[in-house]
Amino acid sequence: MSVHVIGAGLAGLAAACQLTESGHHVVLFEASKTAGGRARSHFDNVLGCRIDNGNHLLLSGNISTLSYLHRVGAKRSLTGPAEPVFPFCDLRTGENWTLRLNHTGFPWWIFSPKRRVPGTGLRHYVAMLKLKKAKSTDLVAPLLAGAGPLYSGLLELLAVSSLNTTPDIASAALLRSVFAETLDRGGYATIPRYARVGLSETFIDPALEWLRERGADIRLGERVTEINPAQATILAVPPWIASELVPDLMVPNEFESIYNLHFKYSLDPGEAGFWGFLGGMTEWVFAHKDVLSVTISAANRYAGMSPADIAAKVWSELATAFSLPPEIPVHRVVWEKRATIIATPAQLARRPKTRTHNPNLMLAGDWTDTGLPATIEGAIRSGNSAALALMSSLED
Ligand SMILES: Cc1cc2nc3c(=O)[nH]c(=O)nc-3n(C[C@H](O)[C@H](O)[C@H](O)COP(=O)(O)OP(=O)(O)OC[C@H]3O[C@@H](n4cnc5c(N)ncnc54)[C@H](O)[C@@H]3O)c2cc1C
Structure with missing residues (x-):
């Protein structure tokens, strides 16, 4: 029987792959002329090269994502350091340092001043244990305040970038779920990973090809405006569209933005290919082939600044950290x-x-109740779950 999947972001693609592998004929509808949704690459006329809409960082503990890439034959298109290392530039102190986790579950790196966050001691890591008991109403910043330099030197940045929400209002329980699948399992689950060439080349194009080869009907540029309740369907669109298509559906209705700034500049990628930044507006910097890309999460707080002012501020931070020329390059x-x-x-x-x-209709998307933040891992997991739930419903 044919199953309709609406939305070719990562949730829809994961659902389509799962259904196809289980022998279903999939018709995949995507409103845009290109698939990928919020994880896509495109040619940029100003920079004269392809860029991603934003840097996307994964960790080796993102097992649903790795399985998805394995299924579509794209696992080797990820890259990153071989070890669980995270280089940092601290704009407050001018210090450059690297967090070096150990592979095994027991975190002996916290006993080594050369591996842990500068200025931290054992008591700060003990304070972090509060996260394990976080209740659904607890917020990150007040819960982790006792972690002192560990908070300001690492946890605050990890929280804002993994939850895309400022830690004063972000759910501590959700951060716990991120750590449970990565840091808590040890360095082997916390090795940074990102697309070698681009998001589309890793996450989107191989999946489309894999689906086409197996007979899926992929309809790009076809916006779905209503749902046939008798048709087996997975709805994998953003929440505001889902609530238009499904009457009485309660969905999250407040959003956070992300700034990505792409500067035409070639920089030695160093050990990891990226850096975390502390004490400024810049949060993560990725050194691509001839573009330096900067991510700033939870960016609603900067809504009053013009993009030009943000670019000037960020470039001045990069120039300071990496001793670059003060003139802002093409960006x-x-x-x-x-x-x-x-x-x-x-x-x-x-x-x-x-x-x-409706037993014929399942929901997918990073905004559904995955237990994870709105991330690639959450989106893919939601797509897998929707496909499995629909198949079991069709069997009943
Ligand atoms: C700048 C940025 C940086 C990010 N960084 C990270 C990161 O570092 N790590 C990480 O894990 N995650 C990151 N994310 C989050 C990640 O990109 C998303 O969680 C994921 O891409 C969401 O996939 P999705 O399929 O749930 O939704 P979407 O990608 O939004 O897909 C929904 C699709 O539905 C389509 N659609 C909408 N309406 C219709 C309709 N009526 N008919 C047919 N199709 C329709 C849309 O065009 C879209 O393609 C980032 C996101 C952004 C924007």
Whole structure:
């Protein structure tokens, strides 16, 4: 039987692959002329090269993502350091240092001043244990305040970038779920990974090819405006579209933005290919072939600044950290206004489950109740879950 999948972002693609592998004929509808949704690459006229809409960082503990890439034959298109290392530039002190986790589950790196966050001692890591007991109403910043330099030197940045929400209002329980699948499992689950060439080349194009080879009907540029309740369907569109298509569906309705700034500049990628930044506006910097790309999460707080002012500020931070010329190179600023849902306890309570009142209709998307933040891992997991739920419903 044919199954309709609506939306060819990562959630829809993961669902389509799961269904296809299980022998279903999939018709995949995508409103845009290109697939990929919020994880896509395109040619940029100003920079004269292809860029991603934004840097996407994965960790080796993102097992649903790795399985998806393995399925479509694209696992080798990821790259990153061989070890669980995270280089940092601290703009407050001018210090450059590298967090070096050990591979095994027991975190002996916290006993080594050369491996841990500068200025931290054992008591700061003990304070972090509070996260393990976080309740659904707890917020990151107040819960982790006791972690002192560990908070300001690492946890704050990890929280804002993994939850895309400022830690004063972000759910501590959601951060716990991120750490449970990565840091808590040890360095082997925390090795940084990112697309070698581009997001589309890793996550999107191989999946489309894999689906086409197996007979899926992929309809790009076809916006779905209504759902046939008798048709087996997975709805993998953003929440505001899902609530238009499914009456009475409660969805998250507050969003956070992400700034990505792409500067035409070639920099030695160093040990990891990226750096975390502390004490400035810049958060993560990726050294691509001839572009330096900067990510700033939870960017609603900068809505009052012009893109030109943001670019000037960020370039001055990069120039300071890497001793670069002060003149700002050719650049492109991308502001994704509704990059993800905002991860406050109140908004997380609005995330719907996979199943709807209609046994023929399942929901997927990073905004559904995956137990993870709105990330690639969450999106892919939601697509897998929706496919499995629909197949079991069709068998009943
Ligand atoms: C700038 C940025 C940086 C990010 N960084 C990271 C990161 O470092 N690590 C990480 O894990 N995640 C990151 N994310 C999050 C990640 O990109 C998303 O979680 C993921 O791409 C969401 O996939 P999705 O399929 O749930 O949604 P979407 O990608 O939004 O897909 C929904 C699709 O539905 C289509 N659609 C909408 N309406 C219709 C309709 N009526 N008919 C047919 N199709 C329709 C849309 O065009 C879209 O293609 C980042 C996101 C952004 C924006």
